[in-house]
Amino acid sequence: MKVTLRVWRQSGSDSSGEFKEYPAEVIEDMSFLEVLDVINEDLTAKGEEPIAFEHDCREGICGSCGAMVNGRAHGPGDRSALCQVHMRQFQHGDMIVVEPWRAEAFPVLKDLVVDRSAFDDVIQAGGYISVRTGSAPDANALPIGKPTSDEAFNYAACIGCGACVAACPNASASLFTAAKVSHLNGLPQGQVERAARTVRMVQVMDESGFGGCTNHGECAAVCPKGIPLKAIARMNRDLVFAKVTGADSDAAAK
Amino acid sequence: MSFTLESGVPTGPIENSWNDYRQNSLKVVNPANKRKYNVIVVGTGLAGASACATLAELGYNVMAFSFHDSPRRAHSIAAQGGINAAKNYQNDGDSVWRLFYDTVKGGDFRAREQNVYRLAQVSVDIIDHCVAQGVPFARDYGGLLANRSFGGALVSRTFYAQGQTGQQLLLGAYQALSKEIHSGKVKMHTRRELLDVVLVDGHCKGIMVRNLVTGQIERYAADCVVLATGGYGNVFYLSTNARKSNVTATYRAYRRGAGFANPCFTQIHPTCIPVAGDHQSKLTLMSESLRNDGRVWVPKQAGDRRSPKDIPEGERDYYLERIYPTFGNLVPRDVASRAAKRMCDDGHSALAHTNAVYLDFGDAVKRLGKDGVKDRYGNLFEMYERITGDSPYETAMRIYPASHYTMGGLWVDYNLQTTIPGLFAIGEANFSDHGANRLGASALMQGLADGYFVLPYTIGDYLAEAKPGNDDTTHAAFNDVENEVKAKIDKLLSINGKKSADSVHRKVGKLIWDKCGMSRNREGLEEALRVLPELKQEFWTEVNVPGSHSNLNLALEKAGRVADFIDFAEIMVRDALTREESCGAHFREEYQHADGEARRDDENYQHGAIWEFTGDGNVPNRHQEQLEFKYVPPSTRSYK
Numbered sequence: 071m072k073v074t075l076r077v078w079r080q081s082g083s084d085s086s087g088e089f090k091e092y093p094a095e096v097i098e099d100m101s102f103l104e105v106l107d108v109i110n111e112d113l114t115a116k117g118e119e120p121i122a123f124e125h126d127c128r129e130g131i132c133g134s135c136g137a138m139v140n141g142r143a144h145g146p147g148d149r150s151a152l153c154q155v156h157m158r159q160f161q162h163g164d165m166i167v168v169e170p171w172r173a174e175a176f177p178v179l180k181d182l183v184v185d186r187s188a189f190d191d192v193i194q195a196g197g198y199i200s201v202r203t204g205s206a207p208d209a210n211a212l213p214i215g216k217p218t219s220d221e222a223f224n225y226a227a228c229i230g231c232g233a234c235v236a237a238c239p240n241a242s243a244s245l246f247t248a249a250k251v252s253h254l255n256g257l258p259q260g261q262v263e264r265a266a267r268t269v270r271m272v273q274v275m276d277e278s279g280f281g282g283c284t285n286h287g288e289c290a291a292v293c294p295k296g297i298p299l300k301a302i303a304r305m306n307r308d309l310v311f312a313k314v315t316g317a318d319s320d321a322a323a324k
Numbered sequence: 325m326s327f328t329l330e331s332g333v334p335t336g337p338i339e340n341s342w343n344d345y346r347q348n349s350l351k352v353v354n355p356a357n358k359r360k361y362n363v364i365v366v367g368t369g370l371a372g373a374s375a376c377a378t379l380a381e382l383g384y385n386v387m388a389f390s391f392h393d394s395p396r397r398a399h400s401i402a403a404q405g406g407i408n409a410a411k412n413y414q415n416d417g418d419s420v421w422r423l424f425y426d427t428v429k430g431g432d433f434r435a436r437e438q439n440v441y442r443l444a445q446v447s448v449d450i451i452d453h454c455v456a457q458g459v460p461f462a463r464d465y466g467g468l469l470a471n472r473s474f475g476g477a478l479v480s481r482t483f484y485a486q487g488q489t490g491q492q493l494l495l496g497a498y499q500a501l502s503k504e505i506h507s508g509k510v511k512m513h514t515r516r517e518l519l520d521v522v523l524v525d526g527h528c529k530g531i532m533v534r535n536l537v538t539g540q541i542e543r544y545a546a547d548c549v550v551l552a553t554g555g556y557g558n559v560f561y562l563s564t565n566a567r568k569s570n571v572t573a574t575y576r577a578y579r580r581g582a583g584f585a586n587p588c589f590t591q592i593h594p595t596c597i598p599v600a601g602d603h604q605s606k607l608t609l610m611s612e613s614l615r616n617d618g619r620v621w622v623p624k625q626a627g628d629r630r631s632p633k634d635i636p637e638g639e640r641d642y643y644l645e646r647i648y649p650t651f652g653n654l655v656p657r658d659v660a661s662r663a664a665k666r667m668c669d670d671g672h673s674a675l676a677h678t679n680a681v682y683l684d685f686g687d688a689v690k691r692l693g694k695d696g697v698k699d700r701y702g703n704l705f706e707m708y709e710r711i712t713g714d715s716p717y718e719t720a721m722r723i724y725p726a727s728h729y730t731m732g733g734l735w736v737d738y739n740l741q742t743t744i745p746g747l748f749a750i751g752e753a754n755f756s757d758h759g760a761n762r763l764g765a766s767a768l769m770q771g772l773a774d775g776y777f778v779l780p781y782t783i784g785d786y787l788a789e790a791k792p793g794n795d796d797t798t799h800a801a802f803n804d805v806e807n808e809v810k811a812k813i814d815k816l817l818s819i820n821g822k823k824s825a826d827s828v829h830r831k832v833g834k835l836i837w838d839k840c841g842m843s844r845n846r847e848g849l850e851e852a853l854r855v856l857p858e859l860k861q862e863f864w865t866e867v868n869v870p871g872s873h874s875n876l877n878l879a880l881e882k883a884g885r886v887a888d889f890i891d892f893a894e895i896m897v898r899d900a901l902t903r904e905e906s907c908g909a910h911f912r913e914e915y916q917h918a919d920g921e922a923r924r925d926d927e928n929y930q931h932g933a934i935w936e937f938t939g940d941g942n943v944p945n946r947h948q949e950q951l952e953f954k955y956v957p958p959s960t961r962s963y964k
Contacts, residue, residue: 227488
């Protein structure tokens, strides 16, 4: 079948960009990124610069890929990263608009590639349990109920792709931050640093240029891993708790 | 240029070797001095991130490098099934000894016993540490950790987090690394690709990297360098590896004098989604854990193209259960892969246009119910359905082997140091523990063992002898290396042909898959050696690398990697050609028993083959490290 991709091209962070159209002959079994491969192969043969886009594992787990496809983060798939979208989800003759994530905290580097290092800053602020290598007790010394463990896993499944930010009208990173907060704060191992972790991660999230959460829920709707919105409620609850108990001043001291 | 291969393995009783070695042999750097030393770690997957975090905790100043935008993206993240550890939580008779035994046997007696024993010993510490970090492993209703079985083992020792174990372990290591970045002990450099290592007076003292955003060539110096840059499975073009995984770091180290060991030991994973067409960019793995409950079969009648549901029980050949009744569907990967190839070569493929066998969950659904199956494999089934459009609950999966992991890698001694002093290799980048075949769920174990529990001790042995605080990037050696890497970039940008680097990579990959893949023979390997120079010529005359060197240029990155893959493929083929036996994943058609099983030759090939670079256009030297088996006497590996 024939489709046309209308792709955002921008040569660097400081340059202005524009849409360019690329017709492509595709088959249904192709993944969306393979269509970009085919277009790029063609551009290369013509001596033009290929479309820059991030990708790596191509099985929906590394979180590298992502773009707005027809206005939706990661395109039409349900719980899919862009690499998991196949052309059988489109029709012959479709015009498909492809844009990079748009958020102040994710500046465009080139074409569809954006800088998501603000996510790393948020994790570095407290998205971990402090345990020195070699100092852990036996793994079965602390039983953890299966529901607790399963819930932690569901939050921990976040792939850090940035779709939640791109889909949010406020470009908020609340779902991303809350997923890590909820993963660690829900486990018994995570209790010691619970208050400080929440305060510091939220603080860095706010400082990084992400907007605030106003409960639109777009983030959870496009999340490839189905991280639920209640993660944000949990984060806010722990934040309030930290403020009320004065743990936020302890966190600031760190 | 030449090197000696002194493995430095301890000689005492194996049960105490590692402890004795740490206590009595390894030099220790005192805590106040550790903070004077600078360590470079390249690659931040499981091995790299865990090493960075632990070295920083010890007090070393760490500079970490990744070509990704974030250390969280490394390909370790895609590991699905699990991680082995000799915890014996299932009370099924597991022990450090049994894990050691299984791994030596699974590797077909081509790994060092002492290394493997150490790996089995520290496996238990890994699970403790990861749980303490908050890794959400699967648990039973009583709240204790759950296990499952993997190929090549008769016990349940695999810990897992659904089908995303690699992701959860990598995020644990990434978070530990993030903590140390926050504390200032690790300086993280993302979007930097290693182009070469820099040797000063024979010791590795720095690296040359390209800043992938600005295109700048940057120099970094330290007291030693650790490569944690993964494997080279993408030499086949189509593989389950992530698209950016490449051989450049280890191949460049090889050119500077690091021995490359057993490059022909490449693992072909039996359960991947079959190739669908020419446009295909990569293959997707379906976890080995599926073989716990799935049954592998082909139609008895060659050319039977009925839907699997319409093929009655009596007309199905459950060939793994038939040929290997003891291990059944859980035979090791090399055995399962070759059996699938034989069935398809004999015409029993499940698909007309490509090779495939069935992996059937019909019985599992009857036994466990759909929900029971979903609980174990839900996300894998979803992934399969998304790619193929078929639901494995209803229709048997179609699978076929694909390149997955590389046992070969830089030769390292017991300290994980390469033949270049001051250059270490950890994780899949080295050759250490898996011999000629890796057992499932052992890659995560080895990566984390190296990074958390081995290198942090052994690196001190080198550093204690080195003058601390090297940060000199002005040495003439840096100028020379910088000129070389810049010349290569200029050359790539000036080819100005009409083809993409990918198109040549695809050809190289097909050649290596056909001639140096699941089974090899002299004729095919010699043909590969004839054709490779032609493909190299095609690459350097007909490829087009658009754009410039001074900004983000994905075509340039890709072309540099492909150029190294082409050169590297030659050593791989030479290694396969000179190893005139069949062992583990290396199957030479000339060396097989009447029943088609591999015929190992311990008299002549009970050694690691280590290749030494001797200059462009020259045949590299082949060295040998003789292996001794004092504890597990080599036997014919039988899974029948």
